[in-house]
Amino acid sequence: MTRRFETLREADVPKSRMSKHRDIIAAILKDLDRLKPGSALQVPLEELGDTKANVRSALNRATRKNNRKIATATDEKFLYIWNTD
Secondary structure, eight states, X not given: OOOSSOOOOGGGSOOSOOOTTHHHXXXXXXXXXXXXXXXXXXXXXXXXXXXXXXXXXXXXXXXHHTTOOEEEEEOSSEEEEEXXX
């Protein structure tokens, strides 16, 4: 019986997920760390590199992983992000 899929050594299997949103999410999280209470980040939608829905989902996964609480809002030009208690 022939295998349908190729094989490789387990040591050669990538162990981390390199998402396409990694750079923008890292930049947002870094800016959130420096954000003063009562302030929000204003990120131009054109700088997201993907749809706002996909970036918000990636941001949600990243913040849940780190037990951070944030809120987001959008309009036709910007994604707004701020820390919550």
